[in-house]
Amino acid sequence: MKRASIKDIARIAGVSVATVSYVLNKKEGSRISDTTRKKIFEVAETINYTPNKIAKSLKMSKSKLLGLILADISNDFYSSIARCIEDEAMKLGYTLLIGSSDETPEKFKKLTELFSEQQVDGMIVAPVVNSDDAINKLIKEEYPIVTIDRYLKNVNIPGVVINNTEISEYICSYLTEKKFEEIIYVGYDTKLPHLLDRQEGFDKRISSAVNYKKVLTGLHNIAEEVYEGLENNLDLSKKTALYFSSNKLGIAGLRYLLKHRIKVPEDVSVIAFDETEAYRLFPTEISFVQQPLMDMAKEAVRLIDSQINNYINDGEKVIFPAQLMAKDSVR
Amino acid sequence: MKRASIKDIARIAGVSVATVSYVLNKKEGSRISDTTRKKIFEVAETINYTPNKIAKSLKMSKSKLLGLILADISNDFYSSIARCIEDEAMKLGYTLLIGSSDETPEKFKKLTELFSEQQVDGMIVAPVVNSDDAINKLIKEEYPIVTIDRYLKNVNIPGVVINNTEISEYICSYLTEKKFEEIIYVGYDTKLPHLLDRQEGFDKRISSAVNYKKVLTGLHNIAEEVYEGLENNLDLSKKTALYFSSNKLGIAGLRYLLKHRIKVPEDVSVIAFDETEAYRLFPTEISFVQQPLMDMAKEAVRLIDSQINNYINDGEKVIFPAQLMAKDSVR
DNA sequence: CTGAAAGCGCTTACAG
DNA sequence: CTGAAAGCGCTTACAG
Numbered sequence: 222m223k224r225a226s227i228k229d230i231a232r233i234a235g236v237s238v239a240t241v242s243y244v245l246n247k248k249e250g251s252r253i254s255d256t257t258r259k260k261i262f263e264v265a266e267t268i269n270y271t272p273n274k275i276a277k278s279l280k281m282s283k284s285k286l287l288g289l290i291l292a293d294i295s296n297d298f299y300s301s302i303a304r305c306i307e308d309e310a311m312k313l314g315y316t317l318l319i320g321s322s323d324e325t326p327e328k329f330k331k332l333t334e335l336f337s338e339q340q341v342d343g344m345i346v347a348p349v350v351n352s353d354d355a356i357n358k359l360i361k362e363e364y365p366i367v368t369i370d371r372y373l374k375n376v377n378i379p380g381v382v383i384n385n386t387e388i389s390e391y392i393c394s395y396l397t398e399k400k401f402e403e404i405i406y407v408g409y410d411t412k413l414p415h416l417l418d419r420q421e422g423f424d425k426r427i428s429s430a431v432n433y434k435k436v437l438t439g440l441h442n443i444a445e446e447v448y449e450g451l452e453n454n455l456d457l458s459k460k461t462a463l464y465f466s467s468n469k470l471g472i473a474g475l476r477y478l479l480k481h482r483i484k485v486p487e488d489v490s491v492i493a494f495d496e497t498e499a500y501r502l503f504p505t506e507i508s509f510v511q512q513p514l515m516d517m518a519k520e521a522v523r524l525i526d527s528q529i530n531n532y533i534n535d536g537e538k539v540i541f542p543a544q545l546m547a548k549d550s551v552r
Numbered sequence: 553m554k555r556a557s558i559k560d561i562a563r564i565a566g567v568s569v570a571t572v573s574y575v576l577n578k579k580e581g582s583r584i585s586d587t588t589r590k591k592i593f594e595v596a597e598t599i600n601y602t603p604n605k606i607a608k609s610l611k612m613s614k615s616k617l618l619g620l621i622l623a624d625i626s627n628d629f630y631s632s633i634a635r636c637i638e639d640e641a642m643k644l645g646y647t648l649l650i651g652s653s654d655e656t657p658e659k660f661k662k663l664t665e666l667f668s669e670q671q672v673d674g675m676i677v678a679p680v681v682n683s684d685d686a687i688n689k690l691i692k693e694e695y696p697i698v699t700i701d702r703y704l705k706n707v708n709i710p711g712v713v714i715n716n717t718e719i720s721e722y723i724c725s726y727l728t729e730k731k732f733e734e735i736i737y738v739g740y741d742t743k744l745p746h747l748l749d750r751q752e753g754f755d756k757r758i759s760s761a762v763n764y765k766k767v768l769t770g771l772h773n774i775a776e777e778v779y780e781g782l783e784n785n786l787d788l789s790k791k792t793a794l795y796f797s798s799n800k801l802g803i804a805g806l807r808y809l810l811k812h813r814i815k816v817p818e819d820v821s822v823i824a825f826d827e828t829e830a831y832r833l834f835p836t837e838i839s840f841v842q843q844p845l846m847d848m849a850k851e852a853v854r855l856i857d858s859q860i861n862n863y864i865n866d867g868e869k870v871i872f873p874a875q876l877m878a879k880d881s882v883r
Numbered sequence: 884c885t886g887a888a889a890g891c892g893c894t895t896a897c898a899g
Numbered sequence: 900c901t902g903a904a905a906g907c908g909c910t911t912a913c914a915g
Contacts, residue, residue, distance in 0.1 A: 224693070226908055237886040242910060252884060269693070274669045275609050276908030279891045284606060286670070294638065297829075300631035307625065307652060316666055319650045321638060335647055338605045339617070362555070362600070475833050498628075499830040502806050557892055568902045573894060583900060607892030610907045 225268040234264045241265075245272070278340060287315040287525065288336030288344040290329060294321045297497045298468050299347070302369065305518030306345060313526055315342070322349050324440045330355040337364065343525040347371045350412050365528035369521045371415045377536035379524050381517045385415050388510055388543040389422030392464060392492055399551065401490070402459040403432040407447060407474055408466040410437035419466045419494070432459065438470070447473035461489045462551065468495035475503050486552040492545070506548035513541050556599045565595045572596075576603070609671060618646040618856065619667030619675040621660060625652045628828045629799050630678070633700065636849030637676060644857055646673070653680050655771045661686040668695065674856040678702045681743050696859035700852045702746050708867035710855050712848045714874040716746050719841055720753030723795055723823055723876060730882065732821070733790040734763040738778060738805055739797040741768035750797045750825070763790065769801070778804035792820050793882065799826035806834050817883040823876070837879035844872050 227245070231238040236257055244253050244261045264270075278284040287310050291299040303319060310317050318341060320332040329352045336344055343365030348356060356376055359366050368380030396404055406423050409416050420435075427433045436450030447470060455461065465471035471493030478485060485491050485505040492508045493500065500507040520539050528534070558576070562569040567588055575584050575592045595601075609615040618641050622630040634650060641648050649672060651663040660683045667675055674696030679687060687707055690697050699711030727735055737754050740747050751766075758764045767781030778801060786792065796802035802824030809816060816822050816836040823839045824831065831838040851870050859865070 228908075238909080239886055239888095239911080240884090243885090246910080254884060257885085269689075271665070271668050273610075273671060273908050275606055275615060275671045276891090277910075278606050279604075279610055279893085279907090280909050280911090282891070293635065294625070295628075295632045295635035297626075297628065297631075300628075300634075301626045303631075303650075304624065304626035304652060307650070311651075316649055316670055317651070318647055319634075319638070320642075320648070321635060334602070337602050339647055340604060340606045358600075472829055472833065479833065479835060497830075498803055499828075499833045502803065502810065502830045502834040504810060504835050559892075569893080570895080570902055570904095571900090574901090577894080585900060588901085604892050607907090608894075610891090610909085611893050611895090613907070 224273070225270045226273065227270075229268060230261060230264045230270060233268065234260045236261065284340045284342055285315050286318055286336075286339060286341040287522075288318045288320070288332070288339075288341040288346075290320050290322055290332050290336075290344060290346040292322055292324055292347055292349065294319055296469070297499070298370075298495050301514050302518060305515050306369075306522060309519050309522035313522065315522075315526075322347075322352075324349050326351040326355065333359060342529045343367070345369050345521050345525055348373050348376075360534065363532050363534070365525055365532060367521055367524045367528065369517060371413060372538065374414050378534060379528065379537045379539075381520045381524065381539045381541065382415060383512050383517070383541050383543040385418035385543075386422035386425075388545070389419045389464075389466075390426045392510070392545060393423045393426035395545065396462045396464070396490075396492070396551070397426065397428050397431065399462070399490070400460070401431055401462045403434065403456060403461040405434045405436055405451075405454055405461065405463050406466070407436045407438075407450065407463060407470050409440060409470075411440060416466065423464065443469050444473040444476070448477050451477050455483075455489070457483065457488055463489060463491045465491070465493040468493065468497045468499075471495070471507070471509070472497070472499050475500070475507070479503070485550050490551040492551060496546075505550050507550045508548045509546050511544045511546050513543070517541050555604070556601045557604065558601075560599055561592060561595045561601060564599065565591045567592065615671045615673055616646050617649055617670060617672040618853075619649045619651070619663070619670075619672040619677075621651050621653055621663050621667075621675060621677040623653055623655055623678055623680065625650055627800070628830070629826050632845050633849060636846050637700075637853060640850050640853035644853065646853075646857075653678075653683075655680050657682040657686065664690060673860045674698070676700050676852050676856055679704050679707075691865065694863050694865070696856055696863060698852055698855045698859065700848060702744060703869065705745050709865060710859065710868045710870075712851045712855065712870045712872065713746060714843050714848070714872050716749035716874075717753035717756075719874040719876070720750045720795075720797075721757045723841070724754045724757035726876065727793045727795070727821075727823070727882070728757065728759050728762065730793070730821070731791070732762055732793045734765065734787060734792040736765045736767055736782075736785055736792065736794050737797070738767045738769075738781065738794060738801050740771060740801075742771055747797065754795065774800050775804040775807070779808050782808050786814075786820070788814065788819055794820060794822045796822070796824040799824065799828045799830075802826070802838070802840070803828070803830050806831070806838070810834070816881045821882040823882060827877075836881045838881045839879045840877050842875045842877050844874070848872055 227238050227241045230241045244258045322329040329349050333355045347370045372380050408420050434454050438446035465474050494510045496511050558569050558572045561572045575589045638648050653660040660680050664686045678701045703711050739751050765785050769777035796805050825841045827842050
């Protein structure tokens with residue numbers, strides 16, 4: 222599958238490669254006669270020419286490739302983000318390299334290296350715990366990079382986030398007003414700042430009048446740990462609300478309730494983070510926290526593109542408001 | 553962010569670029585003294601050298617890039633496949649470009665062109681209706697390409713598929729034995745061969761004794777059309793079974809049942825294609841058809857890799873067996 | 884209006 | 900054991 226090159230076109234059309242390059246790139250300034258222009262397009266068509274972007278990239282020091290590092294592309298939340306980013310990136314002429322870090326700094330680092338070697342023009346990443354080194358290395362090289370969804374403390378790069386603290390504060394107030402006797406926050410035992418924010422926002426607003434418990438799980442064994450946590454903490458004799466701070470937690474928790482035939486909202490009330498089709502197969506419509514993925518994706522791509530074109534790392538975070546979509550799962 | 557090159561290393565270490573290239577690539581044959589070897593690694597480390605794969609790609613005519621074209625990366629089924637393929641590809645040193653075709657031949661074609669220009673070494677694709685031209689063009693160029701999940705009639709390329717016809721035959725027999733009075737096949741009104749296979753397999757085994765109906769929807773307005781189809785066809789006075797031939801159809805259908813408080817399996821029995829977390833939040837555990845995604849991904853990557861290393865298009869399809877995971881939704 | 888030439892960062896056959 | 904040189908497929912400043 223030897224591919225035709227610009228040189229082949231030049232030879233066949235009887236012109237120089239320079240001329241071919243000019244007409245194929247439709248450069249304004251260069252005035253090439255319509256005859257040769259036509260000829261060149263003709264030849265290109267007949268020999269089925271496809272430009273070699275790799276050669277162009279090398280010459281131009283621009284690959285029009287964008288790296289996207291997520292925790293796990295098979296997770297609903299991330300695949301939705303990936304989809305939005307794909308669309309936005311394509312609008313600006315970028316092609317996406319996608320990788321999943323699996324929440325491990327090693328894999329994360331490996332992906333940044335891989336992408337960097339492949340000369341991506343920039344990266345959009347959801348950092349994992351202890352990925353500081355990998356990211357700082359990129360920053361030192363002034364590699365364009367922005368975060369999405371997550372961020373890192375003490376690492377100063379632009380990114381898009383949601384108002385994690387505030388939305389959790391809001392949820393807490395919302396639940397408090399409903400006079401629950403007990404509220405269980407189901408979250409992660411992690412150092413990821415955006416998740417801690419969700420927790421702290423909740424903590425901040427919690428009334429001393431309500432019985433407040435936390436169930437925290439690791440990032441890897443979610444279902445089992447949620448089951449165990451609920452088993453040990455859920456007390457149906459009290460009017461209780463559950464707040465799941467991610468889609469995975471929400472799904473695990475709802476499965477627990479289903480399995481034990483615990484009715485929502487009759488026996489217990491539920492709010493879960495993120496939007497996922499799964500919630501919609503639960504017998505009760507679940508109140509959930511919706512993130513504006515489309516807007517976030519658009520902004521992330523805009524940020525990375527502007528950084529690529531003019532590198533300035535002001536560490537600016539663009540904050541989008543998440544929204545409680547109140548349904549029937551809270552009473 | 554000017555990056556260090558092999559030339560920089562050579563200059564600082566006081567050797568030629570050839571020597572640097574040799575040691576960095578750890579070539580066996582070339583015997584470079586341990587002193588210079590050490591020196592070169594040292595310099596590379598201190599100036600923070602990252603190899604430029606683009607330059608290497610150009611020289612070697614190998615990019616170690618793989619293109620993956622799916623219908624929609626945000627669909628559970630495809631994002632799971634993508635995840636498996638990502639892992640397998642990485643094992644063989646490939647990096648993944650991912651794109652979503654949205655079931656339109658235009659977008660599909662655009663992606664093949666984009667990927668081809670980016671010099672991917674090969675593509676793994678789930679073709680859409682009328683993508684024949686785009687694919688034939690690649691074949692003519694002897695571009696390594698394999699299909700996954702789907703295939704095209706009259707287009708001869710290797711690929712991995714499941715035994716769509718047989719599994720549907722099996723499901724049909726399985727349901728028939730249970731003496732349903734009415735069976736509704738919910739599928740797509742499409743020309744995609746793998747979906748037609750599912751339908752034909754079912755048709756083939758259907759007994760004239762049972763009342764057999766089909767609800768077919770377009771690829772784009774699934775939820776609404778499933779609702780309407782069930783509204784018009786579901787007759788609860790009969791002992792009925794529903795067979796949803798994809799996860800999207802299954803989810804839409806289950807939502808319909810939920811909304812109308814139709815109990816599974818008391819009022820109606822259900823089998824759905826594909827595995828998705830969503831099914832697990834439905835009050836009844838849903839019997840579903842499981843595809844061996846991991847094996848399929850592995851084989852797809854193996855196929856494309858072997859095609860890349862030694863192009864022979866024998867059009868061979870590797871068929872994996874899907875499996876009915878019988879749960880509580882059929883009685 | 885068109886072309887010769889340099890150069891992007893690599894690899895490798897060849898020579899020494 | 901090491902280096903000079905060609906070349907992968909492009910772009911572009913410069914010259915004519």
